[in-house]
Amino acid sequence: MQAVILAAGEGKRVRPLTKNRPKAMIQVANRPIIEYVIDALVKNGIRDIIVVVGYRKELVTRYLNNLDIPVEVVVQNKQLGTGHALLAAEPKIQGNFIVLPGDNYIDPASIARIKDHSNAMLVKEHPSPSNFGVVMLSNGHVTQIIEKPAHAPSFLVSTGIYSLTKDFFSHIRENNLTDAISSLIASGVKIQGIPADDWQDAIYPWDLLKMNRRFLQNISPTHDGTISRHVSIHGAVQIGKGSTIGPNTVINGPVVIGNDCRIGPNCCIQPNTSIGSRVGVEPFTVMGDTIVMDDTTIGSHSRVFDSIMGERCKLADHLSISTITGIHDIECSPTRSEFGAILGDSVVSGPFLILKNTLVGNNVTIEGNTSFSSRQVQDNSLVI
Amino acid sequence: MCGIIGYTGKKNAAPILVEGLKKLEYRGYDSFGIATADGAISVIKKEGRISNHAGNAGTLKGTRGIGHTRWATHGIPNDKNAHPHTDCTNRIALVHNGIIENYAELKRELIKRGHVFRSDTDTEAIVHLVEEEYAKQHDLPEAVRAAVSRLKGSYALLVLASDEETIVAARMASPLVLGIGDAETFIASDITPMLEYTERVIFLDDGDIAAVTRDDVSIYHNCERVERPVELIDWSVEDGKKGGFAHYMVKEIYEQPQVFYNTIRGTDDASLPDYYRMKDPITIVACGSSYHAGMVFKYLLEECCQVPARLDYASEFRYYPSPASGLVIGITQSGETADTLVALRLAKAHNCHTLAITNVLGSTVTRLADTTFYMRAGPEISVAATKSFIAQLAVLMQIINKFCGNNHSDTLLDAHTAIEEVLLMDISETVALCENARSIFYVGRGPFYPVALEGALKMKEISYIHAEGYAAGELKHGPFALLSDKTPVIALCMPGETYDVMISNIKEMKARGSPVIAIGRNGDTNLPEICDVFIPLPGANIFTQILTATVVLQLIAYHTAETLGRDIDRPRNLAKSVTVE
Structure with missing residues (x-):
């Protein structure tokens, strides 16, 4: 066959x-x-x-x-x-x-x-x-x-x-x-x-979060890498080789974390989160129901829920993402959606960025202290 | 610089030899041949490439045999000069990689004794010598030993006889590896043909003679039986396959982010021996692309570490007085580049500490040098070097990083992401400008000068378009006479101390009518206004700028050659590892 x-x-x-x-x-x-x-x-x-x-x-x-x-x-x-x-x-x-x-x-x-x-x-x-x-x-x-x-x-x-x-x-x-x-x-x-x-x-891109929840149900726990003894892990959690999880981090499965990541100290990773390889999550950041792709860094004191981050993003501290409902034009048809933020690859943002129900394209640079609600930012934009 | 292979085992030898030669084709491909023994010796040999018309070569009978794919040194590529060569009685067949320097004298002597030569090659003299010795004592290993004792030059050779179970291998200054399988034994110029069958290999040393049967290997050195260690190879079969890509070259280009990351990680905790800190004179010797990597290193070493370095083409090193002390770094992907080996031997003889940077475990250079740094590029099949060049840069940048007290560790660990971004770029506009050009100039300053040289080398070797790399300031001293609207210029123009003067140079070239393709940092607002095509690259520091510019030039060369329908993996007249001086 x-x-x-x-x-x-x-x-x-x-x-x-x-x-x-x-x-x-x-x-x-x-x-x-x-x-x-x-x-x-x-x-x-x-x-x-x-x-x-x-x-x-x-x-x-x-x-x-x-x-x-x-x-x-x-x-x-x-x-x-x-x-x-x-x-x-x-x-x-x-x-x-x-x-x-x-x-x-x-x-x-x-x-x-x-x-x-x-x-x-x-x-x-x-x-x-x-x-x-x-x-x-x-x-x-x-x-x-x-x-x-x-x-x-x-x-x-x-x-x-x-x-x-x-x-x-x-x-x-x-x-x-x-x-x-x-x-x-x-x-x-x-x-x-x-x-x-x-x-x-x-x-639609936000449908991937549902798929993510579905696939995470089947993971078997493996804990490689260097995990501080002051880390608290509950449920099914996969941590890949070479990753370091700093002290006082709490991980509530199902969660997968790839290889060579640096997470914490003092982070909180809530259920249904998938973190790729070589990802950095800086201290005091909380996230859940999220997909983070390879080589992305999320700054400290951030809050990230119901979101997808592409590869190679550099997101500065105090990023705040909240989930609301909004209408997006997708391929010329208005579509209702409920999510936090969806970011393409190579997005660079300054500190204190607020995103709600927002799609950010690839190679976008956003200065700090910006707020977007139910917006679409096109590829290669510079937002000042 | 030919590829040779031998097999003895339970299976039919011919199909294994044919497949093996296809994998060795990067070492030369102007003619090929195989010989098997099944009671008598049968030979099939032809001008051309085995991958194009193996014909009935795979149908020869017999469970032991030898094969050869040729890069001509003595005698033009045609059927009769193709290996294997046989003796006057057709009982002995021989394949050879290397050059016999005293063959003319041997040939005269043999003809005088009644031998009939059927080719113009240096190799044929060896088979007649073996024939004479074999007639005397009927002991093939001993006959080969006696024959090679008469030879001056370099050789890796395999000898097959119709009435003898043993295949005899001999090595002097050309690579030879044995593969130990399950009731079968392989012998080849490198490990790629045997990856499918075994991971256990033995690297022969210069002067070794090996008698090989399907289940036994005896190695002799100076008439004494010696043991050589069995080593395990961690390259996988998939690494050596094209796997759905149109060419090996593009496969290898796309492997570069991973290769760079692996090499940086793999050399992360490699400590530099003390002599690096003594600030002794440093000399770098290399050829081709490796030379360009060496030149990047020289610029970075002098700029980041304030250590002066000397850089020589390995083939020219011996014509200068050798340094009396200090460190000599030899860079060679294959570890077999003859010129680099000669230079390192000379350096050693002058009491210099030698450091080799190579991709191939167990290669000749690793035995020669005092210290070896491995780049972790995996097998590179395409003749044009891409991922091995990036891996060389990774090792060399890591050395700089160690020199500077690990100041650049984060940058290097992150650099693969910038390479990945370059792979996603659309360069069709540039390719459209290049494909119809008769000449292309590549210009850069500082460390981007060697990047320009490497970019031009890639372009000429695979697209056959004449391309020259220049230090941007040198173009005015002559080559300007060649500029016209038919000669595109590719200018590397990154922020930094060279930026302003590069902008002036670009304007001068525009004024002569040349289309200018500028490669710069993304966000640059000047360049798009003054050039015809602007290629913005990610890369916030000198390391990533060098890497991304290198990769974008590889892509330009590849896609130009692809548009022109060139034979990208096996460009005309070339071979991958240059094992002759």
Whole structure:
């Protein structure tokens, strides 16, 4: 059995986090989303894995090369759509195969349910079906897929995970995978709709926080690095090699901390926090429900909740982030959201910055004593 | 500077040799050949690259064999000059890496005794010598010993005989490694072909002769049996694979943030021996990219530590009077660069303390030097050096840091993030300016002068566009005559004491009509106004500015060569480790 993982697309709605990496490569609970997909396949004994890369392909390929599980990499040179991406893998396909998005989580049991069917798709109910392909079923077979309808006739959506045969390639005429599936149905092939158990997609950047909470439920505690004996740790906490946790720091799991981090003294890391590698958290800072990516530093006396910080940010002391509800224009459609702050890569800020429900782009510099509420700061801005 | 490989074991030798030669191709690729023994000796050899047309080479029968990929020194690259070479009776085959200096004399002598030469190579003389000795005593290791005792020059050679289970290896001033597998033994110029099969290796010393069978290795030195230690290699197979990248070079460019970080971490607690603090004269010897790394070091050492240093091309070192004391630092990625080895030997003979900076565990330079610092770059396959250059800078910057009492530790530990940011930049505008150029000038001042030299070297070696690095002030003294709208100039213009005068230089070049690509610090408001393309780099200090500028120049060279469709990993006429003087 072969599997094709589609990881070529950017995921524009997740900007600013996808400026420097495709959505599949965003680290959630310190592992890129695609790694959970590969894990689920391997747990099903599927080891012949082909990954289609495109957007920022060098970074994805570099990452895949370092995995323990060898995968084959093929390149989609222009990102024209999911069907077009799948075509890049066609020369490698021998028989039946599974195709799945690299940026959605799927549990291994659901894959087990679909892998022995030759034409099937995993479907799942979703509270906001209009963001997906809505699926109409009859007798367990798919009759129609309606791509992102304004008024969805059902809550059942396509997960983008299919079990297909080699014949399928002859149906890819447009660039879109869904169109090819519709063409397959029109040709009289019956496609079974099989319910998925646990499937997670992050449409908007703040959805990653929910995914983060979900993934952190499964971590097993490991305490490497240098941990002061005056540190108090509760629940499942992972601390990577070379990290130092200063005295009087309190960590309430589930929390993951990568390698070579410097945290504390006197910090408080609350549940559902993922901290990457080489991250610095300076004294008297409290954080929770947050993702901090590699090489970022958060200054002392800061408060960070419901937030995502990109890589290589340098955030000065007394950063204060609070969670409120607001409306953001994402790809020209107003979207309601509730979060603290989402920062791209290489954001530099001065002391006493206040952020509420704010999206900050990549390479942004913000002077101190600034306050933003329900705002979007564009990439490469300088805020004085 | 050729690659050689031998195998004896239970499997068919030919496919293993073919795959192994592909991994050694960086050492030379103008012709290749393999020979296997299965009752009789069969040979297939051809002009060209094994990776392009291995043809039926993999179909030869036999469980022992030898192979060769060539970088021509004596005799043009063609089928008959390709190795292996066989004796008059076709019972002995031989592959050789190195140069035999007295081959003309040996050849005359052998022809007089009735031997028929079929090639123009120096190597063929050796196989006829072995043939004569083997006829006398029918003991292959002894025959090879007697034959090589007649040779002057450098060699790593493998000898295969049709009626003898043993493959004999001999080494003098060219690298040779044995790989100990499970009922199989490998012999090769370096460890990359055997990584897939074993991690246990034995490095041979100069003068060693090894008799190798599938389950036994006997090593002789001056006719006496000696033991050489078995060492474990921690490079993984994946490191040596392209893994989905279009070229090794781009794979290695993208590995640089990790390589820099690993090297800095790996040399973090390496203490500098006392002699560094004695402020004795310091001399740096190196070739190619390593020389440029050495020049960066010289600038930084003099600027940050007020220690004067002398820098020589390793090939020129011997033509100056040698320093009578002090420290001589030799920089060589492979640890096998012949010129650097000669220079270090000379320095040692003059009682200097020698320090080697190399990437390859167990390489010749590590036996020669008093102290070795390893860069942790992993195997570098692309002929154009990228990650090894960055790793050299990491080691050298760490030495500066130690000199200055660890003042720059935080900067160095953080520098990989700036390199990563450069990898994310879009340089297509620059590439569009470069791809149609006939000549490109790279200019910089201070430590950015060697960065300019390195950038120009990358451009010329992989894109075949003529590129020259200059100290920015020197351009006026002649090369200005060449400036026109067809000769883009890439100017490195970072804040600091060189900034103002660089701005004036750029204006002078603009006035001669050259398109100027300025590489500067992000946030610079002057540069975008006076140049055609501005590339803003992160980097708040001299260390990260050097690193980021180096990486952006690598990317410009790579993408230009890619647009032009060049053979990036194996540029014409080159080989990776230059093991001849």
